Amino acid sequence: MLSKLRERYEQLVTPLSVKAAKLGVSPNAITLLGLVLSVACAYTFYTRLLALGALLIMVVGAIDAFDGAVARASGKVTRFGSVLDSVLDRYTEYLILAGLVLGGFIDAFLGFFAFFGMVMVSYVRAKAEGFGLKWRGVGIVERQERLILLAIGAVVTTTYHDALNHIAIVIGVLSQVTVVQRLIYVRSKGGL
Numbered sequence: 001m002l003s004k005l006r007e008r009y010e011q012l013v014t015p016l017s018v019k020a021a022k023l024g025v026s027p028n029a030i031t032l033l034g035l036v037l038s039v040a041c042a043y044t045f046y047t048r049l050l051a052l053g054a055l056l057i058m059v060v061g062a063i064d065a066f067d068g069a070v071a072r073a074s075g076k077v078t079r080f081g082s083v084l085d086s087v088l089d090r091y092t093e094y095l096i097l098a099g100l101v102l103g104g105f106i107d108a109f110l111g112f113f114a115f116f117g118m119v120m121v122s123y124v125r126a127k128a129e130g131f132g133l134k135w136r137g138v139g140i141v142e143r144q145e146r147l148i149l150l151a152i153g154a155v156v157t158t159t160y161h162d163a164l165n166h167i168a169i170v171i172g173v174l175s176q177v178t179v180v181q182r183l184i185y186v187r188s189k190g191g192l
Contacts, residue, residue, distance in 0.1 A: 013069050021074030030067035031085050034060050038092035042099030045154070053099070054154035060092060061147045086126065089143060093118045096150060100164055105157055110168040117175025118146060124182040138185045139178030146171050 020030075041056035067085060071077045094115060101111040121139065128135075141149075153167030 013066055014073065017066065017069035017073040020070045021076075025070060025074075027067045027071035027074065027076055028081055028084055030063060030070055031081070031088055034063040034067065035088045035091055037063065038095045042095040042102075045096070045099030045103040045105065048103050050105075050154045050158055053096075054151040057096060057147050057151040057154070060096075061144055064089065064092075064143065086122065090119065090122060093143070093146070096147075097168075100150070100154075105154075105164040106168045107165055110165050110172070113172040114168040114175070117172040117179070118143075121175050121178045121182070124179050124186070128182070128186050133186060133189055135185065139181045141171065141174040141178050146175070 037056055037060050041053050041060060044050075044053040044056060064085075067081075068077075071081055097106065097111045097115050100106040101108050106114075121141070122143075125135075125138075149167050149171055150164075153164040156163035
């Protein structure tokens with residue numbers, strides 16, 4: 001859904017990514033920085049610092065796009081980097097949701113429901129890419145949309161206590177819709 005905005009963001013950060021590449025900054029190091037910040041984000045939610053947690057979610061989302069831009073600018077796009085990015089993205093989503101659950105902002109069942117949907121969205125993509133199908137922007141809620149929804153929920157929770165529970169339901173349901181959309185997309189490509 002936000003893939004067009006992500007492409008625009010990547011164009012905007014291209015000069016910065018070129019500079020980072022010239023300085024020898026490793027795209028994998030940026031990916032790892034995103035994981036470290038997601039741990040910090042989870043801790044802020046656990047300690048009930050909602051505004052800071054919402055800000056960290058947005059920073060983590062920005063870093064997620066930046067590592068790929070640096071990889072392309074430096075010519076260091078690798079299969080390992082792609083796999084590392086995908087794996088650490090799942091850790092990031094888990095950590096953020098765990099922080100929200102442990103902080104008492106999301107019911108444990110709803111947190112599991114949302115996370116299960118997130119994992120299934122990624123699984124369909126990974127499975128299809130394993131057979132050679134590449135795509136971008138298929139489905140209503142990709143990772144960036146889910147992170148934005150969680151950040152919005154964190155901000156709204158300051159005035160409406162159950163906002164993040166509702167966001168978890170929305171993420172869980174829309175993630176399953178995205179799974180179906182992706183399966184239909186794979187089927188439309190001849191079932192691989």
